[in-house]
Amino acid sequence: MFEIIPPEHPLRPGAEAVIRAAFLRDHGAVLADLPRLLVAEHDGGVIRCAASLRFAADGFFSERYLDAPIEQLVTRHAGIRAMRGDLAEVGSLAAARPGAVCPLVGGIITLLRRQGVRWAFFTATARLRTLLRRADIPLIELAAADAARITHAERWGGYYRQDPRVMLVGDYMVAAPFPPACPPERLRHA
Template sequence: MQAATRPCVPLDTPARAELCEHGPDDPRRAEVEAYIRRVYAQRFGARVERFAPRLLGLRSTVDGRLLGAAGYRLADQPLYLERYLDAPVDQLLGEHGPLRPPRAEIAEIGHLCAARPGDGLLLIPAVAAHLHAVGVRWAACTLTEELRRLFLRLGLAPVALGPADPARLLPEERAAWGDYYSHHPVVIAGRLQPAVERLQAAAAARSGRPA
């Protein structure tokens, strides 16, 4: 599946922000890459050297500054997180449900980061809604302990596929991640539609609007 692309989309929340997608040739992509590098360096002492083909930037519509970022890659090509798994991600998802999803409907989310926790609570629902809107049906990502707690706060409980064991990487790759692995990352995955519906219902309840 070739995912559709979307222009900047305003968030359907009181927050004055929008989510923008940046492809390989987008001139604003460099700013998003720099933001991801900075947050990962500050948080983990990590050096981010490669980026997903498509990046997402959460921006304030007041002053244009970045509030958070993420990236995604479709599973019609090998996924980085599959290095940690004993089988392909689609096979493992099939073992946890009635059907094995087509790889073309799966995306890996990476680089998920926000400088402030409150912005992370905006970023995660925005990324989920964006991916669902462009045709992705399943999402997989590697989450630290802190991000898993954030997912639980949002009412999300995806399937855990296995720990992200640094021993599965080359030594030079492990060195680039700083102390990231001391935050106990786990590979998780889940269907996007129920997650998006749950997040939208929770947002509507907080605002007093009908879901």
């Protein structure tokens, strides 16, 4: 079940634990504070996959990797004029297994569409980019994520050795409803 998790939500500790454990396990990263809004896919309260969401009013973490404001890059790369309110950032995606990602991504897409968000962007490792492409999500690359652009890069462990890049996807680029097909065999080895 897809769940929106603000700070006071009873599933918040579990969602944060899944994110922190995955980043520690996969990258040796010790994440500091997580964004105010999380989303999760759970089964009876057991978190299978979680991520963070940021909207314009929250500030965008991945924007620090960019040489221009995100809305200008959307216009430049997609040829469609964008406003900051048209955008959301997805971050800290973490799952116990790759197959758990698709239902969460589907829930995020549905939520953002209902909110009127036309563009989502995120920083993705090579592995995550492969997984999303196998799920038929077309991606526009905006920039490499350079550790020199953040403070306390050492807290991220080996994350920056995983070729993270800032990616963009437009609502019109994703089939509705999503996922049209997200079989586990397509996501294995991502």
